[in-house]
Amino acid sequence: MKVTVVGAGAVGASCAEYIAIKNFASEVVLVDIKEGFAEGKAMDLMQTASLNGFDTKITGVTGDYSKTAGSDICVITSGIPRKPGMTREELIGINAGIVKSVSSSLIEQSPNTIIIVVSNPMDTMTYLVHKTTGLPKNRIIGMGGALDSARFKYRLAEALGAPISDVDGMVIGGHSDKGMVPLTRLATRNSVPVTEFISEERLNEVKEATKVGGATLTGLLGTSAWYAPGAAVSGLVQAIACDQKKIFPCSTLLDGEYGLSDLCIGVPVVLGRNGIESIVDITLNDAEKEHMQASAEGVRATNGLLEL
Numbered sequence: 561m562k563v564t565v566v567g568a569g570a571v572g573a574s575c576a577e578y579i580a581i582k583n584f585a586s587e588v589v590l591v592d593i594k595e596g597f598a599e600g601k602a603m604d605l606m607q608t609a610s611l612n613g614f615d616t617k618i619t620g621v622t623g624d625y626s627k628t629a630g631s632d633i634c635v636i637t638s639g640i641p642r643k644p645g646m647t648r649e650e651l652i653g654i655n656a657g658i659v660k661s662v663s664s665s666l667i668e669q670s671p672n673t674i675i676i677v678v679s680n681p682m683d684t685m686t687y688l689v690h691k692t693t694g695l696p697k698n699r700i701i702g703m704g705g706a707l708d709s710a711r712f713k714y715r716l717a718e719a720l721g722a723p724i725s726d727v728d729g730m731v732i733g734g735h736s737d738k739g740m741v742p743l744t745r746l747a748t749r750n751s752v753p754v755t756e757f758i759s760e761e762r763l764n765e766v767k768e769a770t771k772v773g774g775a776t777l778t779g780l781l782g783t784s785a786w787y788a789p790g791a792a793v794s795g796l797v798q799a800i801a802c803d804q805k806k807i808f809p810c811s812t813l814l815d816g817e818y819g820l821s822d823l824c825i826g827v828p829v830v831l832g833r834n835g836i837e838s839i840v841d842i843t844l845n846d847a848e849k850e851h852m853q854a855s856a857e858g859v860r861a862t863n864g865l866l867e868l
């Protein structure tokens with residue numbers, strides 16, 4: 561199993577590290593545009609192999625896509641992250657050009673690959689990869705909901721005073737502060753609806769804290785977060801590589817599901833060796849449907865800024 565990660569920055573390197581530590585891939589190739597950067601990150605990570613006990617071979621290259629040839633999975637993290645006070649949508653000008661050229665270079669070398677898009681604004685970048693590569697829709701996956709759901713579970717556990725392993729919950733919709741739809745109605749603590757334990761008011765606080773989860777960290781760190789994003793990407797890569805058939809909310813091209821078409825937005829999907837094996841079209845209540853529609857309008861507005 562060969563995995564390429566483009567962008568050896570904070571998220572790319574963290575993602576490569578988690579993939580290696582989980583020890584399911586034979587090879588990870590890090591690619592960056594900054595001379596020597598990916599090579600340096602790869603060497604540093606390889607020097608953790610004997611300490612962390614993994615056999616995955618990590619190499620780094622500066623812009624040489626021939627080294628990525630035959631990748632089973634490619635992850636795109638290249639691009640600029642947001643600074644405090646910025647929205648993800650404001651990154652489109654620079655990141656669209658980067659994502660377009662990177663995705664073309666990747667499929668030239670690995671025509672059968674599955675692409676995971678991380679660069680922001682992620683839903684729009686996922687749509688752009690569709691328009692650029694023309695790959696079948698099961699092979700283009702946007703990572704956002706897996707991270708947002710992990711942040712939701714963190715906030716739920718905090719509110720419940722429960723261990724995170726006891727908590728389940730999912731965030732669908734666009735990967736933006738306004739677009740996220742945390743499904744509080746379906747969140748559980750060990751199969752018991754969380755509303756049995758906390759008030760509607762507290763649950764709303766959880767919802768709002770989840771939606772600004774990324775912005776809160778950007779304010780604290782001065783740049784966007786990397787541990788949880790890297791771990792979330794590694795979870796998607798593992799589900800595909802190991803054919804786990806796990807459900808994650810991912811951004812995918814919709815064709816009528818959730819009453820939406822011709823846009824990529826976060827919905828639950830089953831991930832396995834073919835990438836997106838199926839879309840899980842769950843029944844939403846009226847408020848959730850309304851929120852999902854508004855979220856889709858936000859994504860469409862950002863898509864409208866693309867020069868296609």
Ligand SMILES: NC(=O)c1ccc[n+]([C@@H]2O[C@H](COP(=O)([O-])OP(=O)(O)OC[C@H]3O[C@@H](n4cnc5c(N)ncnc54)[C@H](O)[C@@H]3O)[C@@H](O)[C@H]2O)c1
Nearest residue numbers: 567569570571592593638639640641678679680682703789
């Ligand atoms: N989808 C999500 O949930 C999520 C979460 C966190 C971050 N992000 C996004 O991921 C992206 C990366 O964030 P980061 O914190 O790792 O940023 P970073 O600045 O640490 O790393 C980005 C790397 O991309 C490289 N790069 C730029 N142009 C390139 C090109 N053409 N080819 C190859 N490499 C190139 C840069 O040299 C840099 O090393 C940002 O757009 C950020 O907003 C998304």
